[in-house]
Amino acid sequence: MRPLLAVSAGDPADLTVALRAALDGSGPAILPLAPGTPHPDDLPDEVPVATAVVVATSGSSGAPKRVVLPTAALLTSAAATESALGGPGEWVLALPGHYIAGVQVIVRALAAGSEPIAVPSGPFRADAFASAIRALPADRRRYSALVPTQLHRVLEAMADREVAGAVRSLDALLIGGGRLADAEAERAAEAGIRIVRTYGASETSGGCVYDGVPLAGVEVRVVDGEVQLAGPVLADGYLGDPERTARMFVSEPGHRWYRTGDAGEWDGQRLTVTGRLDDVIVSGGEKVSLAVVEAVVQTLPGMTDAVVVRAPDPEWGEVPVVVTTAGGTDLPTLRAVVGERLGRAAAPRRIVVVDPLPLLSNGKPDRVRLTALAAE
Structure with a gap:
């Protein structure tokens, strides 16, 4: 020892x-x-x-x-x-x-x-x-x-x-x-x-x-x-x-x-890493990978810093929510793009704009805090 x-x-x-x-x-x-x-x-x-x-x-x-x-x-x-x-x-x-x-x-x-x-x-x-x-x-x-x-x-x-x-x-x-x-x-x-x-x-x-x-x-x-x-x-x-x-x-x-x-x-x-196994939600009976949704969202103008987290929903169980500092893309456009590529269940329900984005001391997004913000 x-x-x-x-x-x-x-x-x-x-x-x-x-x-x-x-x-x-x-x-x-x-x-x-x-x-x-x-x-x-x-x-x-x-x-x-x-x-x-x-x-x-x-x-x-x-x-x-x-x-x-x-x-x-x-x-x-x-x-x-x-x-x-x-x-x-x-x-x-x-x-x-x-x-x-x-x-x-x-x-x-x-x-x-x-x-x-x-x-x-x-x-x-x-x-x-x-x-x-x-x-x-x-x-x-x-x-x-x-x-x-x-x-x-x-x-x-x-x-x-x-x-x-x-x-x-x-x-x-x-x-x-x-x-x-x-x-x-x-x-x-x-x-x-x-x-x-x-x-x-x-x-x-x-x-x-x-x-x-x-x-x-x-x-x-x-x-x-x-x-x-x-x-x-x-x-x-x-x-x-x-x-x-x-x-x-x-x-x-x-x-x-x-x-x-x-x-x-x-x-x-x-x-090729596609996301976290525990980042899969079931929305309206369909499985949705939040990491895959996030990858699509980040391709849109002004959304490179976007983070996608889960949020409870009374109708769908859980839904994807986008948290970003810019809000460079409006929600209808974002939902249309994600829905076309990944299916309707993957389309984010809302965009939460924050400034600054909550980060951990190592520079990673604080997903625990972001999930709490999305739930609010």
Whole structure:
């Protein structure tokens, strides 16, 4: 066993020091905490010796949990990412260090023999992101990672020549933590930004499928419509929760699979994730995938930030509701487009306009809060 220490992720430099020690064994395993978070009363003093990091999930669509990540999984993931991107490089840290995406940016930088350049804390700003990129050494490859909301803000700022030049200098910009609208991906490509769409979870040491293709050593299968992942990047399980661990990690001869809870299709070479299995509602007796509805809604003008959630309905049971900051498309048009493509039951019942869109600290939409707003 080894000690487990809760550390604030508020100072990226301090977190980097603690993470380096956790990885090389000279220090305790760590649980990064969001700035201002009190020390957990239920944290054990020790964890298995292989553990480097315990990550608390966001709880954006379910109950929060603590994921136990061994050193080998984190470093294997970093090495596979390095190979997929074309070689080691310098990293900009623009994601919170208490989530796996931020942790992995630091791990990748450490594995490449450097430390990340951190964007100042506070609301994400494209100009601050660009300044951090310009601070990277010019003689090495340049990388960073953002969530779709951050990418949208970067795209909105591309008229600024300094922002545009800095972002275009990146050899790769990883985009994960949520579905990226095709229109946003096309805007990024037209703007000269080299994005890589990533898919993964805390339980897989972060992104482990890049542009639909698994990283080296990662295996994919779809069982009863559910995406399942295997390989050396898997977490050991959930801290203090053996029942959840047994339910979500399935052991078979020669394999250990993580059940993602995501719906998808696998053709043997490329993975397509279509949404969450628990994001399927029954409206008027018909099954409707909210993720599929959301993908269609986001193709409409002014709706790239739209989120589709469920809401109770006395007649239909549950109905899709669109929450957006813009309301760029009127409801009759939206219903007509979605209904034509997906069927009448999938047509959203209403549009809720909010400003700003409620987000978690990692930049993902706060779907729990959005669902509550839709119900109101």
